[in-house]
Amino acid sequence: MKLAVYNDVLNIMQEYNTRECFKLIQEKYTDLSINTLGSIFSQNYQKKMKKTHHIHYNPETMNEYFQRYNSTIKKREKHVLLRLADEIDLSPALLARIILERYLSQTEYVGENAPKAKVTQMMRDPASITNSVLSTEVQECILSDDHYGPIVDSIKHGIGQEYEFKLTKKLDTLGYAYLHEDHMRARGYDKTPDVKLEVPISVDGYIVNWIESKASFGDEFSNRTYLKDQFWSYWNRFGPGMVIYWFGFIEELDIHRDKGIMLRDSFPDNIVCLNPMAKVK
Incomplete structure (x- = not known):
């Protein structure tokens, strides 16, 4: 694009x-x-x-949201958090987490902040929240949020695994030998692409030693972050490689091919195996 x-x-x-x-x-x-x-x-x-994170996540604002929630709940109104999230333009799941944190700090952890792990566990299992009204409100926020929350995290994880499987199945069909990231971690590598080819391939005249699968769109921010946190580390350890953004990417970002990182939006057809005899038999 x-x-x-x-x-x-x-x-x-x-x-x-x-x-x-x-x-x-x-x-x-x-x-x-x-x-x-x-x-x-x-x-x-x-x-x-x-x-806008700093606007919502400061003690005074969080307490204000909690007070507004409590005062409205006392009127026996429903869908309180969803309406408030829409009013303040905040993700429902993020608002639910704020309210849950405030609730726990005033009940189970009086005078202290609730442990993040405890809040995360309750967000994953709203039924574990002892306050039945808050439990229902939190669950409603999680189910209504398309961008945040444990359900969204699970969906993203599942989609990521689906496209990793698509990549490895393609390699299996072509008969190319490779190591999966789990194999590399077992060998002690701390930075691991999804696939490390046992024998390099050539795509558009560029050598590819590893392939990273991204079930997302490659915009400027995400690609810059991945370059810093992942791609250049792979390059340092394994040499040049290829990133597949399955949902597309901004074409102008594909500027590092000569340095060893190629961007694609699909698995290439024009592959040259540098040693055909090294294919899996």
């Missing part, structure tokens, strides 16, 4: 701020898939939440 198209897609999403804009975008850009648009939409929303 060209940067100009990406920026136009973002502008449309920000104007409508709802997934209903997908239809409008697909009418304009017929080659963009729902997966691509969903990934871009989610990334943009998460960036927004990070930018």
Whole structure:
């Protein structure tokens, strides 16, 4: 995807701020898939939440949200957290976590902050929250949130595994020998791509020793972060490699091929095996 198209897609999403804009975008850009648009939409929303994090996550504001929640609940109203999340423009799951933290600090951990592990465990299992009203409110937030929360985390993990399987199945079909990240961790590597080829391949004239699978769209922020935290580390350990952003990426970001990192949006067809005899028999 060209940067100009990406920026136009973002502008449309920000104007409508709802997934209903997908239809409008697909009418304009017929080659963009729902997966691509969903990934871009989610990334943009998460960036927004990070930018406004400091507004919501300070003690005074958190206490204000908790007081508003309590005063409204006393009126026996329902869907309180969802309405409040919409009013303050915050992810429902993030607001639910704030309220749960405040509740625990005033009940089980009086005068102290509730342990993060305890809050996370209750977010994963809202039924464990002893206050039945709060339990229902938290569960409702988790089920209604498309971007945060334990359900979203599980879905993302599952999609990631699905595309890793797609990658390894393709390699198995072609008969290429490789090590999975679990194999490399067992050998003591701390930074591991999804696949380390036992014998390098050539794609578009570039050597590929490893392949990383990303079930997401590659925008400027995520790609820069991955380069710093992952891709250059793989390059240092294993040499040049390839990253597959299955939901597409901004074409102008593919600028490191000569340095050893290639970006793709699918598994390449034009592969040259440097030693065909090394294939799995």
